[in-house]
Amino acid sequence: MTTATERPAISPQTQRQTEISAMTQDTLHHQNDPVAWSTLHEALVRPGTWKNAWDLGLTPWDHAASTPALRSLLASPEYPELTKGKILVPGCGGGYDVHLFAQSPGCEYALGLDLSPVAMQKAEKLRDEKSISPQKAQFLAGDFFVHPFGTKFDVVYDHTFLCALQPTLRKDWGKRMAEIIAPGGHLITYMYPLSDHEGGPPFALSVEVYDSLLSTEFEKLFMEDVLETFESRTRQEYGEKLAVWKRK
Ligand SMILES: C[S@@+](CC[C@H](N)C(=O)[O-])C[C@H]1O[C@@H](n2cnc3c(N)ncnc32)[C@H](O)[C@@H]1O
Numbered sequence: 622m623t624t625a626t627e628r629p630a631i632s633p634q635t636q637r638q639t640e641i642s643a644m645t646q647d648t649l650h651h652q653n654d655p656v657a658w659s660t661l662h663e664a665l666v667r668p669g670t671w672k673n674a675w676d677l678g679l680t681p682w683d684h685a686a687s688t689p690a691l692r693s694l695l696a697s698p699e700y701p702e703l704t705k706g707k708i709l710v711p712g713c714g715g716g717y718d719v720h721l722f723a724q725s726p727g728c729e730y731a732l733g734l735d736l737s738p739v740a741m742q743k744a745e746k747l748r749d750e751k752s753i754s755p756q757k758a759q760f761l762a763g764d765f766f767v768h769p770f771g772t773k774f775d776v777v778y779d780h781t782f783l784c785a786l787q788p789t790l791r792k793d794w795g796k797r798m799a800e801i802i803a804p805g806g807h808l809i810t811y812m813y814p815l816s817d818h819e820g821g822p823p824f825a826l827s828v829e830v831y832d833s834l835l836s837t838e839f840e841k842l843f844m845e846d847v848l849e850t851f852e853s854r855t856r857q858e859y860g861e862k863l864a865v866w867k868r869k
Contacts, residue, residue, distance in 0.1 A: 657681035675737035706775030712782030716744025723758035773803035784823035795834030815860030839866035
């Protein structure tokens, strides 16, 4: 694992966050835990604090499993190209979706990128426990917007990465996707949370937002409602869709 510079510089973590972490390290990762989410929101008030969230164990989004709807999509015979070649999962967190791609037919390698070295260490440990080759599932600590990948990707998967970003970064997200995906390559967007709530993360998204960010450089091949989701999300009111886009 290599480390690149986080953008912008991280704010110093507060004493309060450290205390909260010490008290609740074991419980803050639990799904639907309101204390975990509000503490995460406090930690992310300033941009650039995702590393702190991982350092403090504030990961209430972490399902410790790959996305159920992605598993079905990759297993279906309809789009075999979605597992082929060089694959990137930006903001991959614990790396579960990277492990899934790496074990899929035709994958040259799957690269997980996240700002947090702690997340990358966790993803590598789990990869080794699953006996997945380090060449097949690679992890890098770095910033999606500036990391010099040195290649274009055949497939990129976004799951709860766009919704984690400040909405002011959305246009850059769209531009960067167009820049790093090879012509004819694919972008899989797990559209979540489809909602109009205020604040975040997760910041509310809509199909129209995705269309406006991607439709110039990508053709939308299909979009469908997510029928299989994480158990904790079945209690939420957010919409979820899966879409596949082809780079023009
Ligand atoms: C809500 S989490 C989702 C993690 C993972 N996709 C999952 O579903 O478990 C968002 C992740 O994006 C990472 N992140 C935020 N900004 C980033 C950036 N500019 N470059 C790379 N990773 C980033 C955070 O560290 C965090 O792990």
